[in-house]
Amino acid sequence: MELGTKLKLDLHVHVFEEFLPPSPRAITVGSVERIIEKIKAMGLDGIAVTEHDTKEYGYRVKQIVETKFNNEVIIIPGREVETFSIHYIELDLPWNASTFRFLAHPGYPGEPEQMEMFHGIEIRNAAHNWHINQQQVMDLAAKHNLILLSNSDAHYLRNIGMCYSEISPEDLSVACSLDQNPQS
Template identity: 25%
Template sequence: MVLLKCDLHVHTNASRDGESSVEAVLAAVAAAGLDAVAITDHDTTEGSIAALAAQNPGVLIIPGIEVSTKQGHLLVLGTTQVLAPKQDVLTTIAEAKALGAVTIVPHPFHRWRHGVGLRCKEALIAADAVEALNSRYIIGTANQKAAKMAKKYGRPATAGSDAHNCKFVGFGVTEIEAGERSVAAILDAIRAGRVSCTCKKTPLRTYTRQSWDNTVRKVRRRVPQFRHRPRRRIIHRKK
């Protein structure tokens, strides 16, 4: 067995709310002393494909995606295939497993971040693992509940930085006892529960700023008048 340090939840600028390039993320992975990283951009595998194509001696790239299901977010690791968003989460879990991928329910009880556990507890049982430690938190109660439910349902508990900026890669680390140094061995070890996890908090100032920026982006996408707000025309009438 080999012990591998992995960050299983990282975003690049292939995500709409990601702030760092693939190259910057991979440099941060090496600087953090990680053995492996899962690239999990929102509803796209472009970041994963780019990371796999890059030269990364000593770092294992786990291709992945964070799928926006009907009930919330789901991490799918071990594939470059894009799974359709807005499906029932149990359907997406089944599709991912048919591909040989590993499924992890991220931040399952975070109310403002599409936590699947708030809407479909069956997903916590159906998935391969539960993200018990996510570094983007304020007081940590959602993480505590995720860890409690992972134990209750007998699911492996993982960690992820959920980094949207390369500065925070490695803030959530899952230590994996793998049969060998390979992506396939890492996925098998997660399924078998040969994992332990640690986490440190993303600075609150950064987390709140990123959350606010993301909210503004969503409003601009959904409300056209905020994208191209016309100027008022003022007509001066003669007295």
């Protein structure tokens, strides 16, 4: 891949509800094959698997893609973190061992008190677009130097790729390198 190549990535995807595995270890090769088929059918280069409060599902899907499917698609392990007033996503970027954080579906359930920990913000979210104030999001992004992202927040295969971002790995990495307040 050439430096600066834009990838089509859906960076906010949940797989648990589709397959109902009792644990990450229960995710099967067949389940991952269906995820890969959907990613390709939508013309995406990859997804981030962002179950609530755990990265283990993402790491399990990534492991299967690496060992059984020769890295046909990009899988970025992550998690959705819920606080009292906000939800945000943490992604473990595979190309530079950094953690990229973005504010998920801003305005639902509330507004963040501090923006310093974020590198990006969703301006579109297929599951929660009804409450996102796009002008407010653009203003926050400009004020805090945040990358604008579009994601599906898919909870079922049929919703993967309904919104996605065209972004280069370098853009995500540079945002992480500017992190003045790491929260890991």
